[in-house]
Amino acid sequence: MEAVEDIVIVGAGIAGLTTALGLHRLGLRSLVVEASDGLRTTGFAFLTWTNAWRALDAVGIGEPLRQQHNQLSRRGHEFRCVQRRTLLETLVNELPSGTVRYSSKVVSIEESGYSKLVHLSDGSSLKAKVLIGCDGVNSAVTKWLGFKKPAFVGRFSIRGSAYYEHGHGFEPEYFRYNAEGVRLGAIACDEKSIYWFFTFSSSSKNEEMEESPAKTKQFMLSKLGNIPDNVRAIIEKTEPANIILSPLRFRHPWEILLGNISKTNVCIAGDAFHPVTPDIG
The missing domain is CATH 3.30.9.30 (D-Amino Acid Oxidase; Chain A, domain 2)
Known part of the structure; x- marks a missing residue:
């Protein structure tokens, strides 16, 4: 079975859901495919600084998250520790019903004219006019673009x-x-x-x-x-x-500078693009 989608986003993590929500705010529909059978909340929480809050405000979820997380004492900066589950649930609740398709692991990607044919583990396929990889450090889309695995x-x-x-x-x-x-x-x-x-x-x-x-x-x-x-x-x-x-x-900086972070109608974001260690994240 093959379905046609304008925009397919691989990975329902922070990058994937935020990308989908940003597109939704612009009036563009996308389909997010996620290998897990539900939201991936591994990691518990993470620090968010001023620039991150600007991004959260841009997609319209900054205020409800501020109300649930303490402002930490950092002069001149907005600095909070955000719980991962809370952020993911806030993102997905702002998306139209049916945006995220769980238990949909990408097994291969191939050309289909200008579109990309995304084959899933359940035997189905998606014909995507635009493909965005937000599927983490083991990204199938990043591999298709020719990047090496991130270094330990x-x-x-x-x-x-x-x-x-x-x-x-x-x-x-x-x-x-x-x-x-x-x-x-x-x-x-x-x-x-x-x-x-x-x-x-x-x-x-x-x-x-x-x-x-x-x-x-x-x-x-x-x-x-x-x-x-x-x-x-x-x-x-x-x-x-x-x-x-x-x-x-992490991915070496020169790999990002010299690699193909986008190719025709395919691009990558989040950890699929630039995994880093927490102390330089």
Whole structure:
């Protein structure tokens, strides 16, 4: 079965949904295909600075997100820690019904005249007049454009979120600590949720930790060194189900400068285009 679409966006992450919403605000319909069976909320939260809020305002969702996330103390900048699930749900709720098609993994792309024929894992195909790849670091569209896989930087990131039913009591600040070979940051998203991250160089224990969030948690606690008790307690309080371990990858700047970020009616955005490490993101 082959359907014809004016604009197909691959990936219903932040970049894909924001692109779809931006087009919708301009009166242009798009179809977003997503490999997962629902919204991908992995990652818990992330920092957003002034320029990000300008982008959120441009697509009309800045104000409702401000109301749900604390303004952190950064002179001259708008600086908040936004929960990923909240952002994705806000984006998708602003889109017309049927914009996102889940359980639709792209398996191949081929030319079909001026259009692109996008083959999906369920056996169906989409004939796209415009194709936009927003499908992350393992992007099928980026591969079609001829880019190499992003490079591993030799570091891993552990991320998590702690929830305090009666409030955490932390000031709206960005807490950051360095120990031998590791870095920890913690930021309040709102009055009850704290997002944290922990980065470290490659370890022989990585495979073991990938299989057990509980062991990941113990590894972190053993590496934190002399940090305030209330900050250590954030990690201790975090449920293992709210902890993920990920390798950090990025695309070399010269690959972006010299590569084909667009070709005829195909382009890429988000992590599919320029994956970076969190400290330079």
